[in-house]
Amino acid sequence: MNTEKKNMYRVMIVEDEPLECIVLEEILKTQYAEIEKIDIAANGIDALKMAQEYMPDILLVDINVPVISGLEVIKQLHKHQFEGEILIVTAYDSFQYAKEAMRYGAVGYLLKPIQDQELYEYMEQCMARIDKRRGKIRLEEQLSQGIASLCSYAQSYLMHDFLKGNVPESALSYAYGYQTDGELQCRMIKIQFEEEIDVEKQNRLIQITEEILSPVFRMLSLVEEKTSYFLLQPFFKQKKEYLDLCTWALGVSVEKQILDEFPKGKITLTKVCSSYEELQREIAQWTQTEKKDKTKQENEQCIEKTWQEFFLWCPVQKSNLFNAHEKKMRGQKAIQRMREGNGSRVVRIYKSYLESEQTMCEGIYLLMKALLQYDRECDLADLVMAVDTEHVEESLESWFLEKFQREENNKNEKDLSPVIRTALAMMQEEYDSPNLSQAELSERLGLSQAYFCRLFKKETGKNFVAVLTEIRMNHAKELLESGIAPEQAAVQCGYPNKKYFYDSFRQRFGMTVLQYQKTKRGTQE
Secondary structure (H helix, E strand, C coil), rough: CCCCCCCEEEEECCCCCCCHHHHHHHHHHHCCCCEEEEEECCHEEEHHHHHHHCCCCCEECCCCCCCHHHHHHHHHHCCCCCEEEEEEEEEECCCCHHHHHHHHEEEEECCCCHHHHHHHHHHHHHHHHHHCCCCCHHHHHHHHHHHHHHHHHHHHHHHHHHHHCCCCCCHHHHHHCCCCCCCCCCEEEEEEECCCCCCCHHHHHHHHHHHHCCCCEEEEECCCCEEEEEEEEEECCCHHHHHHHHHHHHHHHHHHHHHCCCCCEEEEEEEECCCHHHHHHHHHHHHHHHCHHHHHHHCCCCCCEEEHHHHHHCCCCCCCCCHHHHHHHHHHHHHHHHHCCCCCHHHHHHHHHHHCCCCHHHHHHHHHHHHHHCCCCCHHHHHHCCCCCCCHHHHHHHHHHHHHHHCCCCCCHCCCCCCHHHHHHHHHHHHHCCCCCCCHHHHHHCCCCHHHHHHHHHCCCCCCHHHHHHHHHHHHHHEEEEEECCHHHHHCCCCCCCHHCCCHHHHHHHHHHHHHHHHHHHCCC
């Protein structure tokens, strides 16, 4: 028996005559069981909106429809690179119509009244082309996944050898896209925990760091029981001081996620290196530094901090633009403007810093510090991705205006774009998967992780992890109320780690799982 899954298709009919719509829909449903859904648009504007939202595989468009014509519809779809098959349906036997329709991507021209056999032939041709495209895409995905899998599998071996100085620069450049000497801008980060972490937590650490760091940096990782290494290189060349600032801000975002879940530890960073040779020298200093007196560590290139020290670390050069007292006063003023919800005036407080290239990074850092004082849980990773170093003041002002607008006006789901609605629907459906991540979801939606992350935060007002946690916790409440044991609820909500589930529940609802169960039992009694 052939168990191969049949290809399914979504069709859209653009037709303003109800009777003709019904007839055409009935013919397609009767003849093709593999058509899973048929959408109907009665005018050109609805057709454009629905085509963008539903992305039909096959579009049957009547030229003479209200508001905007069928020809204008396919022109707009062509402009926006619509990839479906388009069949024109019309009562006018005009070569000029046909020629123009073909120019904008139509693959067939059907005259009314439509002949069944002619419709079938065109539909078969469309489906064959769709199947061929899908087969090619599946093959490319399999090849891509295979290469990614090999690269991922090889990472730990490669990093082991790299730490020993046994990896030629061409290996990283060829396999992972790292730049060559002179353009490298690479640094190694080491995280050491006081206690060993199990495999589950090792995977969790990789997931957290990838979600936060990968929109800005290429990253290779080696995560083991007590010591983990992360090799970072920015996707775009930046000033070294700005890279220090990015590393600090993203490191703070990582720290906030692992602080309660992981044992205490310390973080060590090499400086930003422009060559592989320089980076190898920096890494060699780690073992040398460990043998030296701790009081001499500040003279070493490698920066070693506990998590709390790293949070308080200033990653930029301090200027003489304002003294310590003036900086403190400006920080307090910035926090007051944030409380007032006045995003644009927050940025203007540090305008004199942002106008000069020499003090730009310090101005961004002072803004970030004030933001952390205002909201300890804010996502600095989102702010890092929003900064345009060519238009610093404008991009910061835009981000702060948007942040406080989001806090005042939470967006309704109807205001979301189709791609974010789809992402939220997938999260609601797959919340029980422990492997559901921002990286995996953005890939399935065909978007870069950086773009998806920014769009998701812009439209929902929250980062991916916060929304996923919210979805999982709401389901957790329902499961607990139904009488399911907490351990089972944890697994069914995508938390193989019970402690992480309990901590997330407490942070979300302000009470422990047991307290919640007692409260519900008391209510029921």
